[in-house]
Amino acid sequence: MSSHLPNSVTTARVVLLCGPSGSGKSLLAARSGLPVLRLDDFYKEGDDPTLPQVAGSSDIDWDHPLSWDADAAVAAIAQLCGTGRTSVPVYDISLSARTGSETVDFGGTPVFIAEGIFAAEIVQRCREAGVLADALCLSRGAVTTFRRRFLRDLREGRKSVPFLLRRGWRLMRDERAxxxxxxxxGAYACDRDEALGRLAAAAVHSVPEVVDGLRVREA
Structure with a gap:
């Protein structure tokens, strides 16, 4: 599925917001006041035969990019940037299943956020399509994210407690990687305050695209 959009029909651009699970991406996106596309809704379903497993375990590795449908996410972003509307799946993490679909309508907004742990996987594709405003990686420290992630997942009943503990320890060890x-x-690592500043700048089309740390184009 192609994600390319001719510049002549691009009406909006996207800020990709990634970071380890539990780093506060959803709260930051909500605080920004910008429209938000939830990239977690593009997870594959639990019976998908292409789902990866954690090495040495029978657990599905929901933190591996192959557990996520990047093509569908890019197509939705491209349509939002071109028309302001798209249909997206509604995903229930506790069931590991899509439970329906909904229409997302961002109207005439010039910038929106697409947030999720796999957002960095599509930075280059969005840049090539001419729709990337910025790409941010929110980082708050392994201990903080472990605590936030476990309490959130426990409160929302996302998975069983043993699974959450196994996943939590693994992600805490792997956070730096x-x-x-x-x-x-291609995502820029920053804390909450710097991320909010860059999101505010993107909203007025003043964030430059960055390649290998160099400013290459002003919006």
Missing amino acids: IVTRQTAL
């Missing part, structure tokens, strides 16, 4: 990968894919 996760941030390193996301920044290597």
